Amino acid sequence: MESRSFIANLAELVKEKKVSEETIDLSVKRILRIKFKFGLFDKPFKYCNKERETKNIMSQEVQNAALEVAKRSIVLLKNSNSLLPLKKDLSKIAVIGPLADSKQDPLGPWAAVGNPNDVVTIVEGIKKLVTPKTEVLFSKGCDIEDTSTDNFDDAVKTATESDVVILCIGERENMTGEANNRSTLDLPGVQQKLAEEIYKTGKPVVVILMNGRPLSIEWIDRNMSAIVEAWFLGIKSGDAIAEVLFGDYNPSGKLPVSFPRTVGQIPIYYNHKNTGRPGNERNRFTSKYLDLPLTPLYPFGFGLSYTNFEYSDLKLSSPEISDEQELAVSVNIKNTGNFDGEEVVQLYVQDLVGSVTRPVKELKRFKKIFLKKDEEQEVSFKISEKDLRFTGHEMTSISESGEFKVYVGTNSADVMESRFKLVKTISSSLK
Known part of the structure; x- marks a missing residue:
């Protein structure tokens, strides 16, 4: 929510020398620059035109x-x-x-x-x-x-x-x-x-x-x-x-959130960290619910179309990359349904071992493509060492050598997967 802290306390903070007048001047200058940019000193009411507002807003x-x-x-x-x-x-x-x-x-x-x-x-x-x-x-x-x-x-x-x-x-x-x-x-x-x-x-x-x-x-x-x-x-x-x-538009939207089966599943999100006892329905001593699956009703990135898209032939350009190299990831997508349509191809990465706990998946790339009925297309992405960085113990952005999984699919749960390694030659936190 908005705050009234400055209105109620700023004058007193300046008197107490806890906030300098120079800081106030700098903040005021930012506002004045914008007013100059929009010509409000010459015509202070230039944008207060109801007729133009009505015309433009509903044009x-x-x-x-x-x-x-x-x-x-x-x-x-x-x-x-x-x-x-x-x-x-x-x-x-x-x-x-x-x-x-x-x-x-x-x-x-x-x-x-x-x-x-x-x-x-x-x-x-x-x-x-x-x-x-x-x-x-x-x-x-x-x-x-x-x-x-x-x-x-x-x-x-x-x-x-x-x-x-x-x-x-x-x-x-x-x-x-x-x-x-x-x-x-x-x-x-x-x-x-x-x-x-x-x-x-x-x-x-x-x-x-x-x-x-x-x-x-x-x-x-x-x-x-x-x-x-x-x-x-x-x-x-x-x-x-x-x-x-009525089919004038073939839906192509994807969920920006996960839908829980019930409120008792909250918090539920795709990029969670693993527990010490990852869920296994065959083992009673693991993290799970007794009365429903661990999975959401609809996962992050989920969304159907009136047509169908088939994913195949996931390929990586190399089994490993260094700090200075990029990994090319490609996959074939074919429209196998009866309608032309759009698909959002999603790429996720998982750092299998880290010095701090890492999410089970992280969305790194996505691309929206249009395919006619029976059309096929190769979709490519590139990943670099920068995409594999995270905040380390010293609160700096780092990456670490090790093995990663890469997932490509139609949502965060329905994916193809492969693996690659990052072999570091330079400390990324110093670059």
Whole structure:
């Protein structure tokens, strides 16, 4: 959070000679330079132009950029039996949930002066893309933090009448962001119960998640046909989500976090350090849970596509490198599915032995590529001694001779692996 420390104490600190006037002058000069740069001494109100602000903020260029960013931020978490993309000429589509037609929540917790009237909701986005003969039905079902199930009957009736259900659930926009914490990762209110009632209809269900943190959705993952992680996508939320749902855009986003199976798994992250008793389900005296796997529900870097990518032929340019050499790492990627698509190829490294404990994996490189159906491409990365450095006992950046694993794959858990050695000739902390 922000601090009032300087406002309350700085004058007194200067009087006590604990902060010099020269330090104050230096700080003020930084601000004045920026004001000079932007011409604010000649025209102090030059940027206070409401007409220009309105024109620029909602210009077509800005809206196009907002849509592009939103589409690329979406992560496909599940797609059983290739339910997605949906056909645009379905007879009836039910859009259900407290976030289905929300205009405020898609703006997210850092919207500042964002205008909800500029937001395209999920219902609105879907209506834009379907054919005229398709009927889009809407039922809210409940509010985000509702404790009442009074509107469940209407939601269930709406779902029953449809060919497919788009269930839009998640968090309020101000549940995340600065100083907003929760003690649980469960869906707020009665949204979980709503999901269970919709599931009982037997209709195929696509879950749209709108949230600012990982949620505990193991039941939803186990029972629902498809799951789309949409986060808070801004003014073009509805358009972006609709383009993904109907295949105008093939999702390519990857998770920047790990999703736990339950809040009890926290902290859970891909680059953790090994314990003294690494997990082994066959050995009772190792680190593990009695009631669930050690692994997350979705690992860091996870994200599906409407097509499939096959990794093969991982190659290293050499079994070892010195301080002055680079290691070339290459892998073949082939689009084996039925759609053109993008893939984020990820490279991780593990230092097997170190003078201080080292993570089991560290992301070092990634590259996003586009492949047409049946197209194949070799993707290459380079690693140097600098990429293998870490903070040593003396709090300096060092590297050490030894063996390393290199992993390349579609996420932090689904990888191919190889090994190489770093043979040091110079102390990296002195370079």
